[in-house]
Amino acid sequence: MLVLDPGGQNDPLRGILKVTSIALLKTCQYETLSYVWGTGTEMHDILIHNERNERVINFTSNLYEALIRLRLPDKSRTIWADQICIDQENSSERSHQVQFMNQLYKGAAHVLEWLGSDIEGNAHSAFKFIIELDQMFDDTNKSIEFHIAYTKELGTQQREAWVHLYRLMKLEWFNRGWIVQEIGTKAPATLIWGEAEIDWLVLCRVCKKLQNYYHFRSQFRIRTDEVRYLSQRFVKRATRSDQENRSNFIYELHRARRLNFSDQRDRVFAWLGHFSLHESNEQLKTLVADYKKTVAETYTDVAIKALSGEKSTTDGSALIALAAVQHTGLTVGNQSRRENTAAVVRAEKLPSWAPDWRTFQSFMLAEPASPHRAHANSLSRLQVIDHSNLLQIYGLEVDTVQSCSRPLGAREFHTKGNSGGLEPTMMHIWRDVCGQDRFNLKATYVNGESSIFACMQTLGDGCVQIARRSGVQYNHVPKSVWLEHEALYLNEALTGFDAVDADLRELAEKAGKEHEEEQWSRSANGATENRVFARTRKGYYVLGPGVLELGDIVCVLFGGKMPFCLRPNGDGDRFLLVGECYMHGLMDGEAMRMAVRQETVEKLFEIS
DSSP states (O other), rough: EEOOHHHHHHHOOOTOOOOOOOGGGOOOOOOOOOOOOOSSSEEEEEEEEEOOOOOOOOEEHHHHHHHHHOOOSSOEEEEEEHHHHHHOHHHHHHHHHHGHHHHHHHOSSSSEEEEEEOTTTTTHHHHHHHHHHHHHHTHHHHHHHHHHHTTTTTGGOGGGHHHHHHHHHTTTGGGGGTTHSSSSSSSSSSETTTEEEEEEEHHHHHHHHHOOOHHHHHHOOOHHHHHHHHHHSSSOOOOOOHHHHTTTTHHHHHTTSSSOSSSSHHOOOOTTSHHHHHSSSSSSGGGGTTSSSOOHHHHHHHHHHHHHHOTTSSSBTHHHHHHHHHOOOOOSOOTTTOOOHHOOOOTSSSSTTTOOOOOOOOOOOTTTTOOTTTTTTOOOOOOETTTTTTTEEEEEEEEEEEEEOOOOOTTTTOOOSSSSSOOOOHHIIIIIIOOOBSSSSSOOOOOOSBBBHHHHHHTGGGGGGHHHTOOOGGOOOHHHHHHHHEEEEEEETTTOOOBBBBOOOOOOOHHTTSOHHHHHHHHHHHHHEEEEEEEEOOOOOOEEEOOOOOTOOOEEEEESOOOOEEEOSSSSSSEEEEEEEEEOOOOHHHHHHHHHHTSEEEEEEEEE
């Protein structure tokens, strides 16, 4: 622990380092500091004057500014700050100390969240605005007025009123990877931006209220999701809906992909104190921080332990490590038509079936809370050949990709009506991939359902997120309800294009009286970002990874709740893992029943 000496604004930093046992943390009064390291181009120092000697420790400007701001004028202050309290040049010490980070932050009397100096003078206005919002949401009448203003009257609202909140959430601190652990406990915490301060819980309450205003947040670029994600992430929740995803270690690694880490191995090591690891399989529980390992060795080790230790589960989570694979480029022989060469070079030592936690493309379709069960109740059957990192896994080959849409971007399905005369994405998919013209219920899909229903279900991941947001059991909702949501969206999105027939328009009119317009678009926007819509040779619709190409095969691997796309590797019978996918008509064990009818046969896939 650093015991920081008292001092004035211009006095040099001085203090002592006190060794404390982890077992005795509960008896100590200390605060922990959460901050962004910075670039390290300008270094500062503190004089450590223990009884027997004196020495100087160097650290970055942002930590210096934080300590100057937090130092008390008349008494010492005990603070834990990683640059000072851990020997950053000693990999063995770093590996040892990182195991205790959760205990350290959980036991703190206070967490000091240093956002940086308030150079542009935004802090006081931002915090004042947040406090006013918190008070407004506590007033029933004002809350009703706000709801009307930012739903029905959203088009008349001015962005300027929210600029301070936008600037606050743009600060680098909110994207720093380690803060998930640093503020993820129940320890009280305070945001400190320059001279201004605010209780962290006040911001969390406001963001929770704003979460219900999807179109407002999208239009004004208010990032409430990040704050809600960070809040008490290391605390086990009581309710099943909140807990199911958080209790899976691999899902937590995936969820943190958008955060920034200076050492990419910390994308794994920062989560070693999370409760999900203690609820994982016996092999994952053996994970320890080892800064002598390379990034590729660290990530591959996680994948092997996750896959090899989950052979007895039937809930579909056995292959979640494969579902977490998200390539930005994938090469077989010549370069792929959508290859990011730099990303391939960076990941060249990783097998295609091991997730690269440095890249994020899309949210995970096979999240633990998902009700999909493409595998029925099958157990995974696999092994990893250690010397070659070859994954051998059993499953069923179903079909081959015949046509693909263009790669889909963010908020492709957000715009309603005719936006500047541009053709809606739905028309491109329906015409160019599905081979259809008019939007109606007449065309029939391979399983006997209407083709438009199959198409919309594929784009919206089966509407599972609508059920989750509504708090209802997915399997208890009739398919007709999902079709109503989809018809409502089509009628709005294709206004002015004379493309929707009377049967869907009539259904949309009925749906408008019962459902909110944006429900399907919200689900589709989440599911389709950086993915492609495809059709197979047999006519199945697929929502697959952004690197999906013609000729890739779709299969169901035993133990996995989502189907997977594989690519022949040009090396005998081996494949590369392209990624998880949604394939309409194959999400509830249909492939297993096809095998019983001998319409497909069990196969050993070797994935390199």
